[in-house]
Amino acid sequence: MSETYTLYNSTVMEHFMNPRNMGDLKDADGVGEVGAAACGDIMKISLKIKDGRIEDARFKTFGCGSAIASSSMATELIKGRTIDEAMSFSNQEVVDALGGLPPVKIHCSVLAEEALKAALEDYVKRNPSAAAKVATTDSVAA
Amino acid sequence: MRQVFLDHQSSTPVLPEVFEAMRPYFTEYFGNASSLHQHGLRVRDALKRARQQMAALIGAESEEEIYFTSDGTESSNLAIKGAAYANERKGKHLVISATEHPSVMNSLEFLEKQGWTCTRVGVTPQGMIRLDELEAAITPQTVLVAVHHVNHDIGTIQPMREVGQICATKNVPLYVDCEASAGWLPIDVKEWGAAMVSFSPHRFYGPKGVGVLYRNRKARIVSVIHGGVQEGGRRAGTENIPAIVGGGVAAEIAQERLSQRVAHVAPLQKRLWEGLKLNVPYIQLNGPEPGPNRISTNLNLSTEFIEGEGQLLLCDMNGISVASGSSCVSKSLKISHVLGAIGLDHALAQGNIIMTLGEANTEADIDYVVETFAKIASKLRGMSPMWDEFEHGVIDSVIAPTGRGKSFSQHAAEVSGKSAH
Numbered sequence: 343m344s345e346t347y348t349l350y351n352s353t354v355m356e357h358f359m360n361p362r363n364m365g366d367l368k369d370a371d372g373v374g375e376v377g378a379a380a381c382g383d384i385m386k387i388s389l390k391i392k393d394g395r396i397e398d399a400r401f402k403t404f405g406c407g408s409a410i411a412s413s414s415m416a417t418e419l420i421k422g423r424t425i426d427e428a429m430s431f432s433n434q435e436v437v438d439a440l441g442g443l444p445p446v447k448i449h450c451s452v453l454a455e456e457a458l459k460a461a462l463e464d465y466v467k468r469n470p471s472a473a474a475k476v477a478t479t480d481s482v483a484a
Numbered sequence: 485m486r487q488v489f490l491d492h493q494s495s496t497p498v499l500p501e502v503f504e505a506m507r508p509y510f511t512e513y514f515g516n517a518s519s520l521h522q523h524g525l526r527v528r529d530a531l532k533r534a535r536q537q538m539a540a541l542i543g544a545e546s547e548e549e550i551y552f553t554s555d556g557t558e559s560s561n562l563a564i565k566g567a568a569y570a571n572e573r574k575g576k577h578l579v580i581s582a583t584e585h586p587s588v589m590n591s592l593e594f595l596e597k598q599g600w601t602c603t604r605v606g607v608t609p610q611g612m613i614r615l616d617e618l619e620a621a622i623t624p625q626t627v628l629v630a631v632h633h634v635n636h637d638i639g640t641i642q643p644m645r646e647v648g649q650i651c652a653t654k655n656v657p658l659y660v661d662c663e664a665s666a667g668w669l670p671i672d673v674k675e676w677g678a679a680m681v682s683f684s685p686h687r688f689y690g691p692k693g694v695g696v697l698y699r700n701r702k703a704r705i706v707s708v709i710h711g712g713v714q715e716g717g718r719r720a721g722t723e724n725i726p727a728i729v730g731g732g733v734a735a736e737i738a739q740e741r742l743s744q745r746v747a748h749v750a751p752l753q754k755r756l757w758e759g760l761k762l763n764v765p766y767i768q769l770n771g772p773e774p775g776p777n778r779i780s781t782n783l784n785l786s787t788e789f790i791e792g793e794g795q796l797l798l799c800d801m802n803g804i805s806v807a808s809g810s811s812c813v814s815k816s817l818k819i820s821h822v823l824g825a826i827g828l829d830h831a832l833a834q835g836n837i838i839m840t841l842g843e844a845n846t847e848a849d850i851d852y853v854v855e856t857f858a859k860i861a862s863k864l865r866g867m868s869p870m871w872d873e874f875e876h877g878v879i880d881s882v883i884a885p886t887g888r889g890k891s892f893s894q895h896a897a898e899v900s901g902k903s904a905h
Contacts, residue, residue, distance in 0.1 A: 349797065358797065364867050375869060377900030381811045382819075382834045383791065384899060386869040402869035404834075406793035406812035410867060446815055 350407060353441045357411035362418050365400045372468065374460025378453045383409045387417065387457040391465055394472065395424050401457070408440075408447040409454075415439050416454035425465070425472065431458055485803040488849045492687075492781060492842035493636060493664060494807060498730065499689040499737060506691065506730035517723050518712060527725050534732030538696050541735040542662070542681055543672040551715045552728050553695040556663040558709075559682035560587035562697055562719060563659045566705030567628045567680070568595050575625030576600045581613045581642070582825040583635050585661055589821065610772045611640035611826050615650065622654045628679075629658050634665035637809055637822040637838060638771030639782030641669070648676035657703050663687065667738035668745065668781055679703035685727075689843070690734025694727035749841040750780035752850050756839065757783055759854035764861050768883045770828060770836070783839045784809070786832035788883050789871040789892075790864035795837050798860040804853055807838040829882045831870075831892035870895075 348355045370388035377384045383405030390398035399421050401413035415436050420428050433451035437443050443451060466472055498506075509530065515523030517531050535547035544550065553559045568578060578595070580588060582604040592602045603621040606614050613631055622629065631647050634640065644660065651658040657679030662671055667688025673681050681698040685691065699705060699718070711720030738745075753774050760767055766788035772778040787795065792810030799806050807813075809820030811834060819833035828836075839853070865871040870892060873879045877888040879895045 349800075355797075358794075359801065361867065366872070375899050377896045377898075379900040381817045382830055382896060382900075383812065384869055384896060402867060402872060404789065404868045404870045405791050406810075407797045409791075409812075410794060446817065449817075 350411070350444070351441050353439075354408060354411040354443065357414040357440065358407040361401075361410055361414040363398075363400050363414065363421075364402070366402065367398060367400045370400075370461075372461040372463075372465025374457045374462070374464055376453060376456045376460050378405075378409075378449055380449055381405075383450065383453060385409065385413050385453050385457040387413065387454075387461045389458075389461045389465060391425065391472075394426075396420050396422065396428055399458075401454075405450065405453075406447070408443050409450040411440060412436050412443070412450045412454040413457065416451075416458055420458060425462060428458065428462055431455060486849065486852050487803045488845065488853055489805045490839040490841065490845070490853065491805045491807050493838065493840035495686050495692065496689045496842055497844075498686075498691050499734065501737065502690055502730045502733045505733040506726040509726040509729050513725070515725075517725065518714065527723075530725060530729050531723060534728045534735075537732035537735045539698070541666065541671065541739050542683070542698055543674055544698050545674070548716075549698050549700060551697040551699060551719055552723055553697055553719055554693060554721075554724065555686075555695040556585075556661070556682060556684040557587040557695070559684070559695040559697040560585065560661060561591050562705065562708055563680045563682055563699075564588060564591040564628065564630060565595065565708045566718070567657065567659065567703070568600055569708070570704040570706045571627035575623075575627050577623055577625040578602045578628045578630065579605060579618065579621045579626055579656075580630040581605050581607060581618075581632065583607050583611055583613075583637070583640075583822045584630060584632055585636050585663060586821075588630055588632070588661060607640075607825055609826050610777065611635050611638045611770075611822065612772075612777070613642055613647065615643065615646055618647065619650050619654070622650070622656055626654070626656050629656050630661065631658065632661040632664070633671065634662070634669065634779045634782075635771070635822060636664045637820050638784040638826065639664075639779045640771050641665070641777050641779060644676045644678075648678065652677045657700075664782075665779060667735070667742070668779060670742065673698055673700070680705070685731030685734045688734055688738040690731040691727045693724050694731040696731070745843055746780050748843060749845070750774070752841050752845055752847065753780050753783060755847065756841070756850045756853065759850065760785065760857060763854055763858040766881055766883050767861070768832065770823065770826065770832075781841045783841075785837055785839070786828070786883075787835045787837070787861050788832065788881055789835070789868050789874055790861060791834050792836045794864050795835070795857075795860060798863065799837070799857065802856045802860070804856060807840070809836040809838060810834050829891075829893060831896070832882055 367388040399417040433455040436451040535550040666683030792808035793812035
């Protein structure tokens with residue numbers, strides 16, 4: 343076969359083959375691990391947070407190609423964002439940045455969003471002062 | 485890059501001699517078998533010859549017992565629905581094994597919505613039908629028992645002689661799906677006392693687009709496709725002559741070369757499994773060990789702490805074509821029902837891939853697959869939080885429990901807030 347056909351688009355395949363930010367963070371400030379009840383995939387995101395901003399992010403994923411690509415892309419997207427910004431992160435950003443996912447695989451991007459939010463919640467739990475700040479900003483925004 | 489096709493259960497390439505036999509039937513001998521002139525009569529002869537070749541492959545008495553359909557799925561539908569409708573007045577109960585192919589399972593579900601009832605007989609952890617349960621499931625209302633010869637996922641060979649004896653004693657017709665065995669294992673419809681048997685030539689180097697249904701003269705079925713009076717009135721529609729001719733030649737060659745093919749793939753199957761077992765920690769074979777209870781083409785593997793679609797994709801990117809029963813590769817997000825029926829732990833079903841061997845595979849191919857797959861497993865484990873958690877004693881292995889940590893399923897349920905199906 344001279345041509346290579348792929349199950350996913352080239353961006354998804356690229357992130358699956360060469361995932362960004364794969365691994366764990368030593369002394370992470372927040373760690374979130376979530377599972378997809380639908381299929382059984384599991385995703386873990388670790389965050390390093392400094393001055394209310396995400397300095398670094400890492401992922402580990404037990405799941406299919408699109409789950410690995412989604413977590414790779416999600417960690418890329420959220421680096422450098424403030425906690426506030428990250429709190430309103432949506433799975434659609436992952437889907438768009440990946441150039442689309444098959445309909446049956448959209449839940450993989452949702453899992454990435456959930457893992458990120460779980461990591462942020464973990465951070466907030468560990469740092470109640472940051473939590474208060476986020477709550478204030480939330481009420482201002484509302 | 486080396487290319488290794490290890491998905492022969494999905495399809496096989498058409499043999500050159502099969503292709504050559506088909507060629508004139510596309511252009512020169514294009515006639516419709518229903519026509520009464522020279523063009524029609526000529527292809528009628530070709531049809532008869534193909535029926536004889538199919539009959540010979542499965543030990544059928546006469547070519548008149550062979551019906552051509554479009555593929556294995558259509559044959560299953562005709563066998564199940566055709567028998568159910570034909571025997572409606574006798575009873576509306578059917579018995580199948582829990583690990584039948586979806587074409588059988590879903591035909592049954594269709595009938596259940598219309599008032600038929602069905603008993604799905606359980607299997608052992610190796611995928612073998614429970615004969616005592618089968619016997620107990622048959623009632624005076626049972627009009628058909630369907631048990632496949634070889635399982636399409638895990639390669640288990642069913643005890644067909646015993647199944648046949650039970651059906652004969654209870655006087656219920658038996659339909660045997662031989663989709664995963666025809667051309668690779670000897671089939672004798674008379675020895676089993678089978679009322680119906682189905683298979684398709686594209687599994688043994690014939691073309692797609694043709695399926696076969698053997699029907700014993702005594703078995704009653706009605707057509708489920710209506711139109712002209714082709715195939716003895718049991719399957720309307722113009723016969724796919726080129727595919728039927730090619731299928732017949734493939735059947736004849738399969739019969740000739742059966743033992744030669746098995747002698748080629750059986751050692752490769754052993755070499756592959758032994759190699760993987762030795763080089764990939766926490767891997768397990770689902771279904772019976774290679775030997776008399778397993779077809780010599782199939783290996784169904786679960787590699788722990790990693791998911792099957794990722795394995796499949798990385799194999800593909802390394803030139804190796806495999807299949808998987810993981811929920812991630814299914815459009816319904818459900819694990820293979822066969823893996824569910826043998827009671828496989830969800831985590832292991834999730835890490836499942838299926839490798840099926842064929843004529844063209846070599847020892848060098850197998851060694852390449854073993855070496856490459858070991859790298860793939862360790863790459864994916866490096867990305868997997870489950871491998872990490874196993875190494876830290878948070879979760880335990882299902883394949884080789886250490887006694888430390890909770891089960892993967894328990895952990896998965898905790899992090900997802902819901903147990904996986």
